[in-house]
Amino acid sequence: MDVGGLADREYWWRRRGNSRTHSIKLDVVQRFLAGETKADLATDLGLSSVQLLEKWVREYRRDGEDALRPPKPKGRRPRSDSAVLSGEVWELERLRRENDRLRAEVDYLGKLRALENWGP
Template identity: 35%
Template sequence: MGKYSEEFKWKVVQDYLTGTLGFTLITRKYGISDKSIVRRWVRVYKEFGRNGLTVKKKKQFYSVQFKLDVLHFMKQTGASYLDTAIRFKMNNPSVITKWNSTFRKEGIKGLQEKVKGRPSMSKKPKSISTKQEKEMSREEQLERENELLRLEVTYLKKLKAFRENPDAFLEKHKQRLPLNSKKKDSD
């Protein structure tokens, strides 16, 4: 659960958009720790509407390839976490921050979804012989290794394409530039 409710965020954004106060004064008025929080709420609201201010109740799952694409885009364009999140229609840039940190520490394996919790206890006695069980686990290991190799090849192909012609790649993945805001920050 987030620190601020959706209604509170909505109230702050509306106050900023309809009033004459800048980010700093709005931050002081509502007792928010940092003006970048308000700036992020306003930007997300402008991009996604009121839905951008909601905290998702259901956990969103992203594929490893999607995570790699997001991180690759951010690295190649130099976009901020917030710009990258908006570009990929995400309202929470901290998720990308976590992916980046995990990728730097653990590589591609760190970006895969991990099974959580203890495995369930089986009430049925084991009917499969240990030899068949080992063969299945070996087969699963090979399938998993195969999938990782495919992901790596795809990533390397995209990297090669970018290195050969960065202008074409950036044109294809061009991010929308935000319009200059008429309001000035009052520090």
Template identity: 50%
Template sequence: MSHSDAVSAVELFEQGLTAKSVALALDIAPNSVQMLYERWQVRGTGALMTRDRKQYDVETKLEIVRRHLQGASGRILAKEYDLPSPGTVTNWAKIYRRDGEDGLRPKKRGRRPANRENPRPESEIEQLRRENERLRAEVAYLGKLRALRSHERR
């Protein structure tokens, strides 16, 4: 959704239209309009502003999730804790149900380091099997190459 579409959508929300009717009126994907609508319910016209991603500590996330699981509305919690949208509360609750408290802890970014150490040495049979597999692949490749070249010569 472009910025101008978002501005138009917010203007229509303020006139009392629902997310579904705005999506139809502007011919925009309903999911993106619904997400904007939820942000608009929390932030008003501030839903249009891009925000810096704020990090929340585990204790705060746990407090929010526990209150949500006890019945507090995602919209109310989003307003109270200055979250981007009520969907954030829902996502955290889903992660908490699936992975527990550890799911809400920050994850390390980037690739995992390659395991340079071989945990156990390969047996001679494993080495021979791997070499046999590689040689079969080479023979198959050379056979196809030979067939292609003979086909080109004709």
């Protein structure tokens, strides 16, 4: 399908705005490396300048195809049910240790009181 002189991919590119997929970036870089000019590619794709294309080519040459993939999300991943469960198990174990420590403290204080009252 040809829409307004643009092939399907370029039409999709313009409609999607800033959403540029890995496959499209890779295709554009490969077209550039095959000999198409930056200006022609930028015009076909509706880019306002060739700087974005230059950046993709530079990243591709430096790090290969993976450089064109979107970055991984930052921060922690959301907890899964098993992670929540393991957190609950950890909390239960912590409470058991605290309970054991408090029992030992009560026993110690009871024996200390008995020694204080035992005097001659």
